[in-house]
Amino acid sequence: MSSEKLGLWARLNRGLEGLRRSLANVGFVLIVVLVALGLSQGDGTPSVPEGGALVLTLDGPLVDAPPTPDPFSALFDEGGFEPLVLAEVLRALRAVKSDAALRGVVLDLDAFPGAGFATLERLGAALADLRAAGKTVVTHSEGLSQAAYYLASFSDELYLDPEGDLWLRGLASEPLYFGEALDRLKVSVEVLRAGRYKAAVEPLLRNDMSPEAREADQALIDSLWAGYAETVVANRRMDPEPFDRLLREWPQRLLAAGGDSARLALEAGLVDELLPRDARLDRLQSRFGVDPEDPMAYQAIGLGAYLANRPEAPLPEAPAVAVIVAEGTIAPGAGGDGQVGDDVVAQIDDARLDDAVAAVVLRVNSPGGAANQSEQVRRALALVQSHGKPVVVSMGDLAASGGYWISSTADHIFAEAGTITGSIGAFALTATFEHSAGALGVSTDGVQTHPLAGATNAFRPLNPGLRTMIQAGIDRTYAAFQARVAEGRGLTPEAVDALAEGRVWSGRTAFELGLVDTLGGLEDAIAEAARLAELEAYRVQRFTPALSPLEAMLSVMLDAVGLGPRPSAGPLGAWLASVFSGAEALINLDYRNAGVVVWCPRCERLTP
Numbered sequence: 001m002s003s004e005k006l007g008l009w010a011r012l013n014r015g016l017e018g019l020r021r022s023l024a025n026v027g028f029v030l031i032v033v034l035v036a037l038g039l040s041q042g043d044g045t046p047s048v049p050e051g052g053a054l055v056l057t058l059d060g061p062l063v064d065a066p067p068t069p070d071p072f073s074a075l076f077d078e079g080g081f082e083p084l085v086l087a088e089v090l091r092a093l094r095a096v097k098s099d100a101a102l103r104g105v106v107l108d109l110d111a112f113p114g115a116g117f118a119t120l121e122r123l124g125a126a127l128a129d130l131r132a133a134g135k136t137v138v139t140h141s142e143g144l145s146q147a148a149y150y151l152a153s154f155s156d157e158l159y160l161d162p163e164g165d166l167w168l169r170g171l172a173s174e175p176l177y178f179g180e181a182l183d184r185l186k187v188s189v190e191v192l193r194a195g196r197y198k199a200a201v202e203p204l205l206r207n208d209m210s211p212e213a214r215e216a217d218q219a220l221i222d223s224l225w226a227g228y229a230e231t232v233v234a235n236r237r238m239d240p241e242p243f244d245r246l247l248r249e250w251p252q253r254l255l256a257a258g259g260d261s262a263r264l265a266l267e268a269g270l271v272d273e274l275l276p277r278d279a280r281l282d283r284l285q286s287r288f289g290v291d292p293e294d295p296m297a298y299q300a301i302g303l304g305a306y307l308a309n310r311p312e313a314p315l316p317e318a319p320a321v322a323v324i325v326a327e328g329t330i331a332p333g334a335g336g337d338g339q340v341g342d343d344v345v346a347q348i349d350d351a352r353l354d355d356a357v358a359a360v361v362l363r364v365n366s367p368g369g370a371a372n373q374s375e376q377v378r379r380a381l382a383l384v385q386s387h388g389k390p391v392v393v394s395m396g397d398l399a400a401s402g403g404y405w406i407s408s409t410a411d412h413i414f415a416e417a418g419t420i421t422g423s424i425g426a427f428a429l430t431a432t433f434e435h436s437a438g439a440l441g442v443s444t445d446g447v448q449t450h451p452l453a454g455a456t457n458a459f460r461p462l463n464p465g466l467r468t469m470i471q472a473g474i475d476r477t478y479a480a481f482q483a484r485v486a487e488g489r490g491l492t493p494e495a496v497d498a499l500a501e502g503r504v505w506s507g508r509t510a511f512e513l514g515l516v517d518t519l520g521g522l523e524d525a526i527a528e529a530a531r532l533a534e535l536e537a538y539r540v541q542r543f544t545p546a547l548s549p550l551e552a553m554l555s556v557m558l559d560a561v562g563l564g565p566r567p568s569a570g571p572l573g574a575w576l577a578s579v580f581s582g583a584e585a586l587i588n589l590d591y592r593n594a595g596v597v598v599w600c601p602r603c604e605r606l607t608p
Contacts, residue, residue, distance in 0.1 A: 048101045048309050052299030053138070053288045054092060058151075059111035060084045062119050064365050064396055065325035065544070084303075086119060086396075087522065092303055093126040095310045097133045103288055104136030106300065107155065109148035116397025117224055117418025118507065120150050122521045124231060127154035136287065140280040149270070150228060153235035159283065162274040166265040170247055171225050173217040179207045186435030190462050192428045192471045201429050216503050220420070223506035227417045238269055319358035320541040321529045322351040323522070326362055326377065330369030330402040336545070340366055340377065340406075347543040348380040352387055357541065359390045359529035362410070363522055368401025368423065371477045377406040378484060385409065390532035394525035395419045395516065400504055404515070405481055408488035411532055414525045415507035415516040422510060424485060425502025426477040428470050434459050489514065 063083045096102050105127070115123075127137050131154070139152040140159040144166045152158050160166060182189055182204060191201040202210055209217070233243050246253065246268050257264040265271045275283065284298040291297035301309070324347045328338040335341025351357045362381065368374070381391050393399075393407040395415040400423035407413055407421075415421060437443065437459050444459040455463035478500075486496045491514065499505075499513055510516045518524065530538045 046301060046305045046309075048099070048301055048306065049289070049291075049299035050101050051103055051289050052101070052301060053104050053106045053136075053284075054096050054102055054306050055106045055108060055300045055302055056089070056092070057108040057111075057302065058084065058089075058148075059108070059113070061113055062086045062089070062115045062123075064327050064363050086122065088307060089303065090122065090126050090523075091312070092306055092310070093123075093130060095306070096135060097130050099310070102135070102301075104138065104156075105130060106284065106288075107137065107139040107151060108141075109139060109144060109152060110142055112145060112148040112151075114145060114147040116420075117227065118395070118397040118416035120147060121227070121231075121416045121418050123151055124154050125521070127151065131156060138284065138287065140275070140284065142277075150232065153232045157283070157287075158271045159273050159275045159280050160262050160265055160271040161280075162262050162276060164274075165261045166270060167250070167261060168247055168270070169250065171221040171228075173221055175203050175209075177203045177207045177209075179203075179205050186433075186439050188432045188435060188461065190430050190432075190467070192430075192467065192474050201427055204429065204431075219509070220504055220506055223509050224418055224420075227506075227508065236269055315539040315541070316537065318537045318539050319533070319535050320354075320356050320539050321526050321533070321535070322354070322357045322360045323526065323540060323542045324348060324351065324360065324362050325365070326403075326406060327365040327396075330366055330373050330377070330406070332370055332373045340369070341373065342376075343545045345376050345380045347545070348377070348384060351543060352380070352384045352389065357389065358535055358538065359392070359533040360384050361392045361394055361522070361525050361529050362406070363394045363396060363525075364399040364403050364407055365396035366400075366403035366406075367398050368403050368405070371402065371405070371426065371481070374402035374405040375480075375484075378409050381406070382409045385411065390529055392525045392529040392532065394520075394522045395421055395507065401425070405484060408484045410488065412518065412525070412528050413516040414518050414520045414522075414528070415510060416521065417506065417508040417511075417519055419507030419510070419516075420504060421507060422499070422505040422515060423502055424481055424496070424500035426474045426481065427502075428474055430462055430470070432458050432460065432462055434461055 061083050064086055066083065066085045096105055131137055137155045138157045139155040141164060142161040143164045144152055146168055149166060149168060189204050191205060202213055229240065229243060233240050254261065254264050257267065262274050266274055281298065289299040291299050324344065326340045326344050328340050330340040333341045335343035348360065351360050385391050390411045391409065393410040393413045395407065397419065399407055399419060399421045404421055404424060444457060446454065448454045452463065452465050455466040482493060482496045482500055485491065486493050499515060505513065505515065507516060507519060511519050526540055
C-alpha cells in the first residue's frame with residue numbers, strides 16, 4: 001500500500017477515534033448533569049395540604065401497564081398527554097379514603113379522553129367508597145363528555161359552567177360497509193370463518209348489517225347501556241323512566257331550553273349548579289381552604305405529588321402473588337407497548353420458576369389476535385398451574401377472541417359488568433385483484449410445477465386448493481378454541497358451541513352464562529389468588545418487561561429528575577418534565593382484527 005493511502009487511512013482512523021471520544025464525552029457529561037440535577041433537587045415534593053383535596057386530572061388514556069420505560073425518548077420526544085396507570089389512580093383514591101389530611105377529591109374531567117366501561121366502573125366504585133368513608137367528591141367542569149359524566153355522577157357536588165356543554169345520547173354501533181365500493185373497484189374479497197357472529201369481516205362483504213350481527217350488537221349495547229344508566233340514575237337519585245325519556249327527547253328539550261345545554265342539564269337534574277369559573281373557585285376554596293401561596297387557588301395536591309407523599313409500603317417477606325399484564329393485540333414476536341408477545345410469555349415463565357411466587361394473576365385487556373401466540377400464552381399459564389400455582393384472570397375493558405383464549409385455563413376469571421369478552425370464533429380474509437387489473441388491461445399468465453405453486457398470486461382468483469387449506473386451518477383453530485374453553489371452564493362441547501359462534505358478550509352477560517366466575521376488579525382477583533394459594537400473608541409483585549442495564553441506569557437517573565414514567569412532584573422535576581416530557585404512548589388496539597365491537601371513547605359510540 002502506498003504511503004499516500006496509508007496516510008489517508010491513518011487520518012480516517014484518527015477522525016473516527018476523535019468522533020468516538022466526543023460522543024463518549026457527551027454521554028458522560030449528560031450522565032453527570034442528570035445526577036447533579038437529581039442531587040440538587042432534593043426532596044422538592046409538595047406536602048399534602050391539611051384539609052385540602054386531591055385533584056384527579058384525567059387528561060390521558062387510562063392503561064393497565066405503564067409504557068415500557070424509554071429514557072431516550074423521555075429526553076427527546078415532543079411529549080403529549082401521558083397515559084395514566086389505572087392501578088396508581090386507584091391506589092391514590094384508596095389512600096385518600098384513610099388520609100386524615102385530605103377532605104376529598106376534585107375531579108378535573110374537561111380533557112378526559114374517555115375509557116372503556118370496565119375502567120369507568122372500577123373508578124366509579126373507588127369514588128363511591130370514598131364517599132361512603134365520609135370524603136367529599138367534587139366535579140367542576142366547563143364541559144362533560146358522556147364518559148366523563150359517568151364519573152362525575154359519583155360527585156357530592158357537580159358544578160357546570162353556564163356556557164358549558166353536556167350531551168347524553170346513548171350508544172350506537174354503526175360501522176361503515178364497503179361491499180359495493182369493492183365491487184366497483186372489482187376487488188374480489190373472500191372470507192373463510194367459523195362462527196356466525198364473527199362479524200368483523202362483514203363491512204368488506206356487505207352493504208348493511210347481517211341479522212346475526214344486528215342481534216349480537218343490539219344485545220351488547222343494551223347490556224352496556226343498562227349498566228351506565230343504572231349507575232347514573234342511582235347516583236343522581238333520578239327515576240329510570242324520566243332519564244330514558246330525556247335522552248329520547250333531547251332535541252325538543254334543548255329547543256325548549258333556548259339551545260342552552262347547561263340549562264337543560266340543570267333542569268333535568270344532571271348537575272347541581274351552573275357556576276362560572278370564579279364562583280367555582282370560591283366554592284372550592286370554601287370547601288378545601290385557600291392556598292396560602294396563591295390566593296387564586298384552593299388547597300390541593302396533584303396525583304403524582306400525592307403518590308410521592310404516600311409511597312407504597314415496602315414489600316413484606318412473604319410469598320408473592322405475581323401480577324402480569326397482557327394488554328394489546330396478541331401477536332408473535334418480542335411484544336411491547338400495545339402488543340402481547342413473547343415478553344408476556346417470558347414473564348409468566350419467570351413467575352412459574354420463581355419459588356417466591358405462590359400464585360399468578362393475569363390482567364387481560366386485549367381484543368385478541370394470532371391464535372398461535374394466544375396458545376403460547378395459554379400454555380405458559382397452564383404450566384404455572386402444573387407447578388401447583390393457581391392462576392386467576394382479571395379482565396379489563398376488553399378480553400375477547402384471543403383475549404378469552406388466554407384466559408380460558410384460569411382457575412378463576414373476574415370481569416367487570418362492562419367488560420367486553422367472548423368472541424369465540426376464527427376467520428381469515430383474502431382479497432384478489434384479477435378483475436381490477438383486467439379493467440386496466442393488465443393480466444397474468446405463466447407456468448407452475450404444482451397446482452399450488454402460484455396459489456398466492458393476488459392477480460388470480462383464489463386457488464380452490466388454497467381455499468380448502470385456509471378453511472381447514474380455520475376449522476381447526478375454532479375446534480381448538482372451543483376445546484380449550486371446554487377444558488378450562490369445565491363445560492361440555494355442546495355448551496361451548498352455544499356460547500361461541502364468534503359472539504361477543506358484556507361481562508354482565510358472560511357472568512350469567514358461566515364464561516366468567518365473578519364480577520370484580522384486579523384487587524378482587526389478587527385476593528382470590530391468595531385464597532386459592534392458601535396464603536395468610538402475601539405481597540403483590542408486579543412483573544414488567546426487563547430493561548437492558550443501560551436502559552435501567554438511565555431510567556433511574558431520569559426518574560430522579562422527574563422524567564420517569566410517574567410524573568414528578570418536585571418543581572424542578574416538573575419544569576424538566578415540561579421541557580423534555582416523556583414518551584406519548586397511546587395504546588392502539590387493533591379492534592377490527594379481533595372481530596369485536598368496542599366502545600370508542602373519543603367518538604363515544606360502539607365501533608368495530
